[in-house]
Amino acid sequence: MVQVARDYLVIRQRARTETVVKRSRFIATASPVKDEAEAQQFVDEIRREFWDATHNVYAFTVGDNDEIVRSSDDGEPSGTAGRPVLEVILKEGIKHCAVVVTRYFGGTLLGAGGLVRAYGAAAREALHAAGIARVVPAHEVSFVVDYPAVGKVQSYLASRGYSVLGVDYLETATIRVLVPAPELERFHADLTDMLLGRYWPMVGEETRALVDPEKGGSSLP
Numbered sequence: 289m290v291q292v293a294r295d296y297l298v299i300r301q302r303a304r305t306e307t308v309v310k311r312s313r314f315i316a317t318a319s320p321v322k323d324e325a326e327a328q329q330f331v332d333e334i335r336r337e338f339w340d341a342t343h344n345v346y347a348f349t350v351g352d353n354d355e356i357v358r359s360s361d362d363g364e365p366s367g368t369a370g371r372p373v374l375e376v377i378l379k380e381g382i383k384h385c386a387v388v389v390t391r392y393f394g395g396t397l398l399g400a401g402g403l404v405r406a407y408g409a410a411a412r413e414a415l416h417a418a419g420i421a422r423v424v425p426a427h428e429v430s431f432v433v434d435y436p437a438v439g440k441v442q443s444y445l446a447s448r449g450y451s452v453l454g455v456d457y458l459e460t461a462t463i464r465v466l467v468p469a470p471e472l473e474r475f476h477a478d479l480t481d482m483l484l485g486r487y488w489p490m491v492g493e494e495t496r497a498l499v500d501p502e503k504g505g506s507s508l509p
Contacts (some may be wrong), residue, residue: 295424296352296383298498303418309406311394315341316414318387324350327358327386334388342393345407347374348386354378364391368403373411380415383423387411425469426497428453431479431489433461440482449500450475466497 302319317334321327327348335344347359347370357378359370373387389410398406433441438461445452445465453464467475472491480487 295422297381297420297422298384299382299415299418300421300498301418303414305410305413305417307406307410307413308394309402310396310398312396312398312406313390313392313394314406314410315390315392316387316410317390318385318411318414318418320418321348321350321384321386324348324356324358330386331388334390338390341390343369343391344388345369345373345391346386346388347371347377347411349374349377349382350384352383354383364403364407365400368400369407372404372408376408376411377415380412380420382415382420385415387414389414421498421500423496424499425494426466427469427472427494428464428492429467429472429475429489430462430464430492431487433463433483434486435461437483438463441479444478444482451497466495468497468499469494 299318299320302317304315304317306313306315308314315338319330321330327350331344331346331348334346338344343362343364345360345362345364348357350356357374359374361367361369361371364370369389373389377385377387389407438455441463442452445463451466453466455464456462465475476487476489479489
């Protein structure tokens with residue numbers, strides 16, 4: 289039985305970087321992708337954009353456990369381009385991700401080792417430029433707050449980086465927050481103290497949230 293990953297890393301957005309190695313330009317474009325079809329559409333889009341390039345090397349992985357992985361050397365010597373890009377993605381532990389490294393040949397041969405280093409480095413730079421976040425199990429937490437305490441609660445949520453899904457203003461304010469599962473206990477304790485015990489949360493079913501690996505908090509994936 290395959291164990292489903294409860295948390296994993298993703299990139300936040302599309303990003304592009306460029307490096308020059310011995311006059312060859314390496315333009316790396318990274319993008320989050322939901323499935324194989326979207327990954328292939330992304331690859332085709334970059335190929336159309338850089339139709340005149342010497343090579344458009346790509347690699348992608350789809351699935352919480354890398355169920356689908358693909359790579360292409362696009363004419364470079366076998367194993368010197370697409371595979372190094374894929375290995376960077378897998379080593380970084382990033383899921384649901386595609387990278388295309390476009391090369392404009394500068395006239396100097398890099399050799400097999402040089403190609404492996406150049407393509408791998410280009411892919412790594414693009415991934416980090418895209419911003420890395422962790423997808424974790426999370427719950428929507430809904431609770432009622434008297435109006436005098438709303439500002440204090442909102443300041444707390446903002447300082448922790450939690451995603452506020454909505455606020456309903458009636459006789460009292462009902463706030464809905466996305467809370468990572470590992471932080472639920474602390475969240476309940478903080479709100480209980482802040483609201484002097486007047487905290488009766490409703491916790492929804494498990495979903496997913498994005499968290500910054502260093503800062504914490506939450507946002508929708």
